[in-house]
Amino acid sequence: MNAFVAYFLKTAVTLAVFYLFYRFFLRKETFFRFNRYYFLGSIVIALLIPLFDVSFLLPAKESLPVLVIPKGYMTFQQAVVTPLVAPVPVQEYRDPWAWVRVIYLAGVAFFLLRLLWQVGTLAVRIRRAEVRRISGLKIVPDAKVKSPFSFFSWIFVHPDQLAEGDLEEVILHEQEHIRQHHSWDLLLVELLTVFQWPNPFAWLINRSVKETHEYLADRAVLDQGIPLEKYQRTLISFVLGAGNPALITPLNFSLNQKRILMMKKMKSSNGKKWWSLILLPVILMLAMAFSGPGENDGARIEKQKDQTFVVSGRVIDSETGDPVPGVNILVRGEDHGTVSDLSGNFTLKVNRETIPLTFVLNGYEETEKTLQSGKKQVILIKRKDGTAPPPGANHVQTSKKSPLILLDGKEIGTEEMKNLDHDKIAGIEVLKGERAVKRYGEKGRDGVIVITSTEKDQTYKLSGQVLDDATGKPLQGVSVVIVNTSVGAMTGPEGRFTLNTDKPEAEIAFSFVGYQTVRQKVKTGEPVSVRLKKGIIRLDLKDVKAQREPVSRPASGKADDEIFFVVEDVPHFPGELPALKKYLAGHVKYPPK
Structure with missing residues (x-):
């Protein structure tokens, strides 16, 4: 969440x-x-x-102990075979809560702007008015005021009310709001409703706070000896006031039966506060x-920074394919690292899942690569021009010899090997001497570098649907074959097909009895729709010439004996063409690749 x-x-x-x-x-x-x-x-x-x-x-919660086996990680990594994962078409992710966030932020913006507008409006009204001081209080005459109210240290009243001079109860009431700093309470609850505006309880608390302010001011006025009936008449005279800003509490706020009863009610026992x-x-x-389970995931993620991860790999000479020992492997920007062993292997404990490393060795160009924990990777380092191989490295290649380099079984050159993407190399095997000659013949006399990429034997799925071009209906039993291969399939009842191949793109031939053959390129992850048109194969006979072939006579020896060639109609399949298609689809299969 x-x-x-x-x-x-x-x-x-x-x-x-x-x-x-x-x-x-x-x-x-x-x-x-x-x-x-x-x-x-x-x-x-x-x-x-x-x-x-x-x-x-x-x-x-009881947790199981973790058993650490020295060097077990490297042994495990060498035994793991990277699974083949078919690429999945990337689909656009749509957040279902996006509109909820937009609506919430729009509400926050509206109520916050409303609050700022009301504060700014009150400040402008104070600046434009001729503020009077009565008994040390700042009185703001304002013709827009319907019911008197206070705003921090200012009391807003209508000029006519000020002229009549009957404001004793009003001044005492608003003076109590100022003395108890009620405006700060209102500012806090208004900010709360901005943040919690979808929450109805936030608005109920807002109203209850304003009611409590009025009860406090009423109690203070009555405690100063103002008669209850007179004070109530003063409040009722302002009952029609309305339209005040949310940041203030007018004199007539919540002027109902409950407020009148609260003025008359006896004080409650303090024991109820318990x-x-x-x-x-x-x-x-x-x-x-x-603080229950699952609520501190964020904190746990932060704590993971203190956990230990292990990155490992093998350093290989990019020209010869030999392992390079003694390479300094340092964490970029930090002061700790390790050194590759005699087989070029290394293991390094770090505090992050992915870590940038720098590979440094005298005579080789400095190489930087980011490794990920849990994956043993191959790092190719390039020798500087004119530099001799470092001591301890068993190189196959000499100045006059060139090893055979194979990438996924295909021969490549030295320059092509140098330009390979390190992240796409799954492993490198170096063969020398009789072992290389035995497997690859004289081509392996100078050594063999066998490179296996991460793309080798990767399986891709090509899929689509075949339709009749005229009717748009799916065609069952259509032959679907990858050109120049024996990989193929037949369409099902819905005209759909799926082919597994080792390439992400292939040219496919679609053929069906009575229809024109179509060739089309298909990419993995992009289902295609192929439409076949009906067609008739016609022979052009204008260049065909008759030619009589010698015919052997029958045993009777009669010259007038003739040989008859009887051509009959081809027998029809029981059930006609639909039954034939169904039979072929269920019984004819292509051999596995």
């Missing part, structure tokens, strides 16, 4: 748990200050708890669930 998606879901679940606890245990109680810090703490915990790993509290201790084991269980 994507790390961000996992973090998002964990945060959403934690927010849901905290809100549901508030809904069932704290919503009807009057300890508003506690509720305010409860929500702030819930947001912080929800954002941080997915980042903590408490998997050490979970029971450890119910919140139930959340401690809940938080611990959430942390353990989020």
Whole structure:
């Protein structure tokens, strides 16, 4: 699972748990200050708890011990035969969650821009207004204000309300918002809804925080001796106000029966706050669930950097094919490495699966190659011009001799061998003396270098379908043969065929009784559709001349005896042509290659 998606879901679940606890245990109680810090703490915990790993509290899984066998790796590598893998057509991968990501990011962008726009709009309104100071408070007269509200240290009111002067309760209410720094709470919950906008619990927490702010401000105003009825009448006078930014809480926010009842309700017993201790084991269980198996894959991947991998290979002289001992093999950019042995083999422990190595030996050009753990590879190094072979290397080639070089059984030259791609070389075998002559005759007198590529004996699949050109229907029993080979097949009931070959591309001949033969090139991984046209073979007889051949007479010796050649119709196959096609398809097979 994507790390961000996992973090998002964990945060959403934690927010849901905290809100549901508030809904069932704290919503009807009057300890508003506690509720305010409860929500702030819930947001912080929800954002941080997915980042903590408490998997050490979970029971450890028993793992099997690993047995390390010295030099066993090299023996194993030499015994493994690289499997033949037929190339598979590359298909375009389409991420099914791409549209979900686009929709989520679009929502984040929308709500974030909306928040920035509202903050910028309020800042512009403050700059353009003639801010007044009343009792040390900054009052912003604004004709767009329907219901008074505060924004950090500024209080927005309508100019008409300011002229009437009956703002004692309003100023006390908004002053309490400023004193308790409620604007910072609102900024936090608005950022939370930007991040968690698809989560309905984030919006419920947003509204609950604003309600709690109003309860706190109402309680502070009433505690200063303002009569309850008078204060309620002041709130009701602003009941029609609407259209305020999300970042502020207007005086008439959530002005409903519940808010009126909260003003009259007696303070709840502090003992009920102890119910919140139930959340401690809940938080611990959430942390353990989020740290369960499979959730720390990213951390485990990072720890793999400290694991040990083994790369191995064999260093070969690119001109003679002999193993080269004493080659310094260094990890590029680091200060550790190894040296090839007398057979040119080397093994090196590294901390990455793929590692760039540098091969250095006096008299040879410096060679760089990236090796992969788990694959024993051949590295060809080129001797510098005019340099004698290094001591310890048994070279076949001399200045006057040239070995026989075979690539997958085909003879090639020295220059062609030098230009071979190292990654496509599966192995190199060097034959000398009588052994070379015995296998390859006089051509092997100067030695033989047998190179096996990774492409040798690789199997490719060529497939397609044969159709009637006129009707478009599949043709069964069509002969499908690779030109100049004995590899072939017949089409099945759906007109389809499949051929196995050692080449990724081949020319195929398609022939069928009553149809014109077609030749077409077919590539592996690219199924083709071949259409055969019906045709009649006609003989051009204009150049054919009659010629009488001497005929032996019958034993009777009569001169007038004649010989008759009777030509009859060819007997029809039972069931006509469809039955014949079916019989041939099921009984006629080409010999294996």
